[in-house]
Amino acid sequence: MDAFFNEMFDGGQVRAPYARLGDWTGSMPDELRHLKQAEAEALFRRIGITFAVYGEGGDPDRLIPFDMFPRVFTQAEWRRLERGILQRTRALNAFLADVYDRGEIIRAGRIPADLVHRNEAFEPAVMGIRPPRGVYSHIVGIDIVRTGPDDFFVLEDNCRTPSGVSYMLENREIMMRLFPALFRENRIEPVDGYSEALRRTLASVAPRKCDREPTIVILTPGPLNSAYYEHSFLADLMGVELVEGQDLFVEGEFVWMRTTRGPQKVDVIYRRVDDHFIDPLCFRADSMLGVAGLMDVYRSGGVTIASAPGAGVADDKAVYCFVPEMIRFYLGEEPVLNNVPTWQCGKRDDLKYVLDNLADLVVKEVHGSGGYGMLVGPKATAQQVASFRERLLANPANYIAQPTLSLSTCPTFVEEGVAPRHVDLRPYCLVGEQIKLVPGGLTRVALTEGSLVVNSSQGGGVKDTWVLAE
Amino acid sequence: MIVTVEHVTTYHYDRPVRGVVQSHRLTPTRFDGQTVLDWSVEVSEGTAGGGFRDGAGDWVQSHSAHGPLSEITVSVHGRVQTQDLAGVLRGHRERMPAAAYLRDTAPTRADVALTELARAAVAGATEDLDRAHRLCAAVAEAIAYRPGVTEAHTTAAEALRLGEGVCQDHAHALIATARVLDLPARYVSGYLGGEDADAQGAAAEAAHAWAEIWVAGLGWIGFDPANACCPDARYVRLGSGLDAAGAAPIRGVARGGATERMDVTVSVRATQQ
Numbered sequence: 001m002d003a004f005f006n007e008m009f010d011g012g013q014v015r016a017p018y019a020r021l022g023d024w025t026g027s028m029p030d031e032l033r034h035l036k037q038a039e040a041e042a043l044f045r046r047i048g049i050t051f052a053v054y055g056e057g058g059d060p061d062r063l064i065p066f067d068m069f070p071r072v073f074t075q076a077e078w079r080r081l082e083r084g085i086l087q088r089t090r091a092l093n094a095f096l097a098d099v100y101d102r103g104e105i106i107r108a109g110r111i112p113a114d115l116v117h118r119n120e121a122f123e124p125a126v127m128g129i130r131p132p133r134g135v136y137s138h139i140v141g142i143d144i145v146r147t148g149p150d151d152f153f154v155l156e157d158n159c160r161t162p163s164g165v166s167y168m169l170e171n172r173e174i175m176m177r178l179f180p181a182l183f184r185e186n187r188i189e190p191v192d193g194y195s196e197a198l199r200r201t202l203a204s205v206a207p208r209k210c211d212r213e214p215t216i217v218i219l220t221p222g223p224l225n226s227a228y229y230e231h232s233f234l235a236d237l238m239g240v241e242l243v244e245g246q247d248l249f250v251e252g253e254f255v256w257m258r259t260t261r262g263p264q265k266v267d268v269i270y271r272r273v274d275d276h277f278i279d280p281l282c283f284r285a286d287s288m289l290g291v292a293g294l295m296d297v298y299r300s301g302g303v304t305i306a307s308a309p310g311a312g313v314a315d316d317k318a319v320y321c322f323v324p325e326m327i328r329f330y331l332g333e334e335p336v337l338n339n340v341p342t343w344q345c346g347k348r349d350d351l352k353y354v355l356d357n358l359a360d361l362v363v364k365e366v367h368g369s370g371g372y373g374m375l376v377g378p379k380a381t382a383q384q385v386a387s388f389r390e391r392l393l394a395n396p397a398n399y400i401a402q403p404t405l406s407l408s409t410c411p412t413f414v415e416e417g418v419a420p421r422h423v424d425l426r427p428y429c430l431v432g433e434q435i436k437l438v439p440g441g442l443t444r445v446a447l448t449e450g451s452l453v454v455n456s457s458q459g460g461g462v463k464d465t466w467v468l469a470e
Numbered sequence: 471m472i473v474t475v476e477h478v479t480t481y482h483y484d485r486p487v488r489g490v491v492q493s494h495r496l497t498p499t500r501f502d503g504q505t506v507l508d509w510s511v512e513v514s515e516g517t518a519g520g521g522f523r524d525g526a527g528d529w530v531q532s533h534s535a536h537g538p539l540s541e542i543t544v545s546v547h548g549r550v551q552t553q554d555l556a557g558v559l560r561g562h563r564e565r566m567p568a569a570a571y572l573r574d575t576a577p578t579r580a581d582v583a584l585t586e587l588a589r590a591a592v593a594g595a596t597e598d599l600d601r602a603h604r605l606c607a608a609v610a611e612a613i614a615y616r617p618g619v620t621e622a623h624t625t626a627a628e629a630l631r632l633g634e635g636v637c638q639d640h641a642h643a644l645i646a647t648a649r650v651l652d653l654p655a656r657y658v659s660g661y662l663g664g665e666d667a668d669a670q671g672a673a674a675e676a677a678h679a680w681a682e683i684w685v686a687g688l689g690w691i692g693f694d695p696a697n698a699c700c701p702d703a704r705y706v707r708l709g710s711g712l713d714a715a716g717a718a719p720i721r722g723v724a725r726g727g728a729t730e731r732m733d734v735t736v737s738v739r740a741t742q743q
Contacts (some may be wrong), residue, residue: 115653117572118570251536
């Protein structure tokens with residue numbers, strides 16, 4: 001296996017951002033480490049943060065392992081990441097505003113019409129409906145991997161309802177409690193401005209018919225949802241109501257919330273319910289999670305839904321291949337962050353290459369998530385590769401393939417001390433009147449030695465992510 | 471022609487409901503084939519909500535009513551001056567790309583039989599317009615008009631197996647066969663008037679449905695397999711969708727878990743000017 005980029009050690013040298021952390025671990029006896037680890041776990045249990053990240057399913061009460069060794073970026077590294085993330089977020093929203101309007105990028109032949117119009121995530125119900133400020137995706141999670149000192153790649157975009165931001169906030173909170181001295185010795189950019197930034201973002205996209213300080217709510221599918229903790233956590237931090245479909249109703253031109261003081265008008269709904277369940281009148285008639293008539297109110301300017309129904313057409317894995325093209329088309333810029341080279345199995349030549357190199361590639365379902373239904377060629381047995389080949393051949397257009405990336409590693413506490421483990425990063429970008437990115441994100445770590453799969457459903461953990469101030 | 475519509479729908483609930491929310495697609499389409507002379511939609515309870523023109527050019531009006539209520543009536547009255555455009559939807563403004571109507575929905579999904587019906591019907595045809603006409607004729611022949619054998623959730627594939635159905639089944643089957651051939655197709659709801667309303671009989675077919683197929687160069691063209699023809703001056707077009715549910719003139723949800731019964735009376739009269 002190739003040498004992986006180690007974010008802390010460059011040869012024998014400790015890289016600058018990690019300079020102080022070397023002393024920190026070096027001076028920490030095993031007993032103290034075990035004690036702190038137990039303390040961290042107790043804290044996570046007490047606050048009840050046990051959900052699966054990114055809607056991966058699995059046991060909702062399982063604690064995701066928290067690794068105390070932080071992942072660190074310098075200010076310069078972060079500035080470049082930030083430029084790339086903001087750029088990509090702008091392009092994704094410009095794309096959404098375009099495909100639900102005139103579709104210039106399609107007319108210009110820069111993206112195939114079928115990929116958009118025949119896409120399951122393309123939502124005819126919002127065609128021609130311009131949401132407030134033209135924003136479709138208000139919270140964009142962009143998954144990034146690193147393969148070298150200056151090499152960052154975007155793995156995928158999440159324009160619907162990216163989850164996991166509560167880990168970013170809680171990981172920091174817990175690290176500050178466990179190791180206050182670390183935060184005195186290192187100048188670390190704060191992330192706790194996220195909830196206020198989210199609230200402002202949502203308030204800035206109040207609907208046309210709202211003529212006062214907007215009332216914001218978070219719409220959750222309910223306590224059985226794996227990310228319910230996050231929904232209630234964010235509602236709490238923002239000081240807004242957490243509601244379920246049954247708490248809301250449509251009357252006249254607006255959406256109302258039942259309260260003990262009578263109905264209260266709702267202006268902005270940050271929904272964590274999937275498109276097809278938000279309104280039985282417009283979408284799935286059997287949905288119990290939504291609000292009947294919500295889409296009509298939305299489309300006539302009485303309420304804002306964040307993110308907009310149909311936003312998913314921008315984050316589909318086949319559309320992903322065209323994001324660099326979107327950046328050039330809408331912004332006239334070259335992408336700051338590159339895509340991972342991707343083969344679209346729906347294309348004849350690409351499929352041939354993928355079949356010939358199946359054992360070296362990672363193959364994923366176009367609409368899949370959570371690390372399920374994918375093949376990691378180099379880690380798979382010959383039999384697994386063979387059976388995957390059949391599934392792939394049965395429906396090639398449903399798959400994309402990428403090279404097996406040499407994900408960077410970050411020091412991680414393991415049984416025998418500290419060892420390198422592979423990591424990725426999901427920052428959360430907010431889009432309203434302004435675009436905002438909190439300096440940090442969620443770092444996921446593959447805790448199993450050698451593993452490249454960071455998904456929590458498959459043995460992944462999380463880390464605090466630091467951006468050092470200048 | 472002048473088409474006069476009287477369309478009254480009453481929803482009865484077996485016990486009082488807490489509220490009703492409806493979405494109406496009950497306004498005649500604006501295009502060269504029809505001009506509204508007068509038109510009104512009245513609801514016995516509640517208030518009108520927001521209205522908007524959707525991407526397909528339909529006017530959608532929401533309506534809600536407070537409970538408790540045991541019934542609610544939607545009454546549509548109006549007159550439309552119509553012109554026979556041989557089914558062509560001329561002068562219609564919409565944003566929807568035709569290709570968006572290539573996707574399947576549960577009732578319009580083609581099975582092997584529908585696929586074979588489509589391929590056999592167009593064998594030898596070289597023009598899309600010709601293909602569309604042939605599909606319409608093939609569906610008309612394969613599914614006989616017979617009320618009562620199918621219901622609201624019957625799929626195109628099931629209707630073809632039965633060989634019988636009503637206008638909804640004909641439209642779904644035509645849409646399914648057209649999409650098999652990569653021709654965008656959609657469901658259209660509206661009214662069909664007879665010279666003499668009584669002689670036309672079945673109210674269910676006066677509240678009518680048909681399909682539109684996209685033919686490059688001409689645009690959307692209506693085809694009515696239930697009557698093996700293209701819509702003419704006897705037809706009033708209300709709106710469209712991927713299938714019957716998407717184009718429904720009235721969609722509604724009642725809060726409070728009651729069982730609903732619906733009574734519909736429709737009278738549509740087409741008279742020469």
